Amino acid sequence: MNGKIVEQTRMRAGIARRMVESKQQAPHFYVQAEVTVDTARDRLDALNANADTPRVTMTAALVLACATALRANPKLNSIWTPDGLFQADEINVGIAIALDDGLVAPALLHADELDVRAAASGLRDLAERARSQKLRPAEISGATFTLSNLGMFEVSAFTAIVTPPQVAILARPNVGRRKAARVC
Numbered sequence: 774m775n776g777k778i779v780e781q782t783r784m785r786a787g788i789a790r791r792m793v794e795s796k797q798q799a800p801h802f803y804v805q806a807e808v809t810v811d812t813a814r815d816r817l818d819a820l821n822a823n824a825d826t827p828r829v830t831m832t833a834a835l836v837l838a839c840a841t842a843l844r845a846n847p848k849l850n851s852i853w854t855p856d857g858l859f860q861a862d863e864i865n866v867g868i869a870i871a872l873d874d875g876l877v878a879p880a881l882l883h884a885d886e887l888d889v890r891a892a893a894s895g896l897r898d899l900a901e902r903a904r905s906q907k908l909r910p911a912e913i914s915g916a917t918f919t920l921s922n923l924g925m926f927e928v929s930a931f932t933a934i935v936t937p938p939q940v941a942i943l944a945r946p947n948v949g950r951r952k953a954a955r956v957c
Contacts, residue, residue, distance in 0.1 A: 784875035795937050799853065803932055820889065832868070832922055833893035835945055840864045840885035843918055850917045853938045867916030867936065868896060870903045878936055879908050880916035920945055 781789070813834050820829045843850040843864050852859045865880035879902075881887070881895050902908050919942045921933035926947060933944035 782874040784872070788875050791937065792934050795934050799935055799937060799940075801935065805930060827890070827894060827897070829889050829893040830896070832920070832945070833889050833896055835920060835943070836866050836868070836881060836884055836892050836896065837887065837889055839866050839918060839920055839943060840887075844885055849941045851940045852917060853940055858940070861917040863915075863917065865915045865917045867919035867939070868899060869919060869921040869933075870900050872904060877903050877908070877913070878916060878919050878921075879903055879912040882911060882915060918942070923947065 810831070813831065817829055817831060817834060820826075843866075847860045848858065850861050850864055852861060863883060864885040865882050866884040867878040867880045869876055869878045879899050881892065881899060884892065887895065899908070899912065902912075916936065916939060918939060919933070919936050921931075921942055922945045923931055928946045930946050931944050933942045935942045
């Protein structure tokens with residue numbers, strides 16, 4: 774067979790190692806639900822009607838929905854330790870961000886204390902600093918839950934891999950206009 778070996782970056786090799794670790798060391802089960810997002814879309818459209826204010830995305834709204842759900846279900850806002858489940862008091866939602874050489878999932882710290890505009894601003898800031906490699910240590914290692922986002926692609930469903938030592942992740946596929954979102 775013809776071809777060539779493409780040397781992996783340290784980041785990509787680390788990502789691969791962590792994915793294998795997650796699949797081997799953490800029990801996994803998967804659930805899916807379709808969620809109608811019409812009301813959320815309408816509210817975002819209203820918020821974004823003023824061109825002079827920064828755009829608020831569906832991802833920001835979903836971060837807040839995750840934060841609300843985590844406050845109501847603290848077992849999902851947990852970290853697995855050798856001694857058992859550590860239920861975190863802080864709700865720090867990790868956001869998967871694609872980079873040229875890999876993927877990072879920095880945390881939007883204290884996500885449950887933000888409104889949707891602050892969450893949107895925080896997400897833009899995290900993405901910018903992730904791309905310029907200026908994330909703070911607490912953002913890199915402090916997520917208690919992750920939102921994996923393929924909403925910008927024509928993906929109707931996918932299975933995200935839990936980031937150890939977290940115990941849960943939300944896979945966000947494409948949530949097009951007036952469609953039901955399949956949340957995995």
